[in-house]
Amino acid sequence: MLQIEQNLTAKQTPVSWGAPQTEQQAAVAQARPISEAWALPQPEQNALISQTVRPPQQTKQPAAPSLPQQQKTRKKRVPIWFAACSVIVIIVLVLGLGNGTVGAWAADTFRAIVGPVATAQIEAWYLNAQNKVQQWQFQASGQHVNSPWKLTPTAVKPTPTPTPPAWSTMKPMPLSAMQPIVSPALDGEGTWNVLEQAPKPYNYLPLSARAFIRPDPTYPYAIVTLLQFDARFSHLHVVSGTQEPGGPLGNHGAGIIPKKDQQDNTLLAALNGGFKYADGAYGLMTDGVVYVPPQPKTATIAITREGKLLLGSWGIDPQLKSDNKDLIAWRQNASLLINKGVINPLTKDGAAWGGTILNSEYTWRSGLGITAEGNLVYAAGNALVPETLGKALLAAGAVTAMETDINPFWVRAFLYQRDSAGNLTITKLNPQMQGTGYEYLDVDQRDFFYLTRYAPPIDGATPTATPKTGKKSSP
Template sequence: MRPSALPADIRPRPRRWPLAAASSLFFLTVLGALYLQKDTYTDDLAELSRRLIGDENTARVESWYFRLHDRIDQLQYRLTGGDSDPFARGATVDYIPRPPSRVIVLEPVRPVVDPPPGIPVLAVPEPVPPPMERLAMPEIHRLRDNREPGEEQWSTTGLPRNDPEDPIMARTFVRPDPDRPYATVGILLVDARRTRLHIVGGTEEPGSERRVDGPGVIAPEHMSVLLAAWNGGFQGPHGSFGMVANGLEYKPLRNGFASIAVLEDGTIPMGEWGRTLTWREDMVAVRQNAALLVEDCAISDRTGEGNETWGYVQVDSSEFITWRSAIGLTAEGDLLV
């Protein structure tokens, strides 16, 4: 006799948990791989998202992502700690040859009228210009009692022209957020008297809306003496902050926004456009970006303004916790990057 079929309630069911576990493991592996490569693909994914779902929705997704990223960073720091010095993360600085020192040749001054023979003449040399003052290291107000090695202390180690007696650059870092000890601000001090700031427009931004394209590269003639390079603000449509450089107007300059300029003689003025800084005929370039964060050594009241200050989207991007770059000037006029 053939055995009758088992009742439905006691039939062996296929084991699906191994498949579910494998799928979950695969999903987590993919997420982990994407997280490890986030710095490589984040910008491209953001641009793709803006094209597919628009700027506003992309800004919302970014706000969720940054909040999640911040929680992961906090958890990671509690479990494993981390490096607090942003300059200790494997960055390398190629050696940049030091330009030859200026040679001053002292020659005797010839008298206007030749003296009679036999009369001695004392030749007075040309006056020697005084040596340039050493780069001033600004005082850093103490933010923490438990400072890490190198924190809030200027150093020239690993930088071009790092002679402590004649530095052209110095660096340090601070940790301004007591709730996030891993959140560091790396600060690079650059002697503005012996360097030149160049502002270069990108091939697409910020002039895309006006179809004004920039070179988007560092000029070849500057590569041999290049000290540093960094990004120069938001894209053109994301705030409409102005930019003028080398005879091209990428975006019109707007009153009320933080602006840094370069003059023909290399001087670097900085301020709020329309209030402390206005157009001059000897300006070579001007770049704007949001509001001044610090003015006259005090945090600006404008840091708590509405969203237009930080971009045009309705999401409050001023609360995004993510990496940002900034630029400033010391009281002596040297660059802080």
């Protein structure tokens, strides 16, 4: 897997935003084993990585060793040369097919051979080279950037269509245009475009919308594509993969969208999940089953029995605790990216953000955010660091946000639409994303999120359906 955003142990205590930086770094250093390369000073770190990926320097040998001694030396060298050849082969696969299935397999294999530290260094070299290629292509094209899709530059009309019925008291979710960060702006940049209306009888209101924005003037070709879903007419679900993140603990998930949610036109969208267990041991619980225990002070998105979305730090947010029996699902990943409308000031601090090599690399990244109205925002784009991902989510209206998975092969989002004849159409949020969308309809090894359409009853109380059972309850 082409990702090592954080490689913390299950016992590590995440760093608090409020602590002084020196205390934060000390806490991180104390929480990680000294064997991890990023816990060492830079010269020692480079030395450790060098020892991991290259054979050690040969010491001076006697001038004329005996034949038995030569045979013993050859026997000792065979595993070293075998490992070196394996590294070369895997690096070639990663560099040549880094955006595909083989590249992802090569990275996982490489991690198993030499460990996460050396793998992170190789991935950093690859991602840096990939970004250099993108910079060259940008310059060679005359600094031309294409929009991810054809968009209408006009803003969303304030009056919804069709006309609201007399009984309606609901207002459409806010879809205010975003102020472009990079100048000159591309056609349609920052404008929300409605994808579909809410289910009847609320079809006068938008259900989902998409937009794009470029968050980094230094990298004008970095485009973040965005989705926004009205939480009143959709439900978020968490699915644990057959292998990740609970597999290492013997807790294997279903890895599939339930058949009942694949029927008719119930399925709305599917979004990538978070890091693998080895990259932080971040928690996951769904349908009341804990696949990986929660980690304190870690960014967590959760779902209540009433279908409400919560996003905050585990144990700090009073609702995000193990004794809250109203929670039916949650997924953790790294630290909060945005908290109360403010981007985490430690996104540039490698140690405070997890001390990983890849934190500062420009690559594909994804994230989830919650708006002030409680609606869900998904963001994904290329050539991003955590800070620029946070800027895009903040521009989209997220007041709280977290990073999810990273790297080209794992960042993906799909929209589903089934017609009256049962024909299914799957659309990628960004044409450059990997996958087909069918992997979530079958069995997948990785965890993911998906959304279903929902129409609350018209009774004045607008009750919601429980994502787990479909039973209704009033707020």
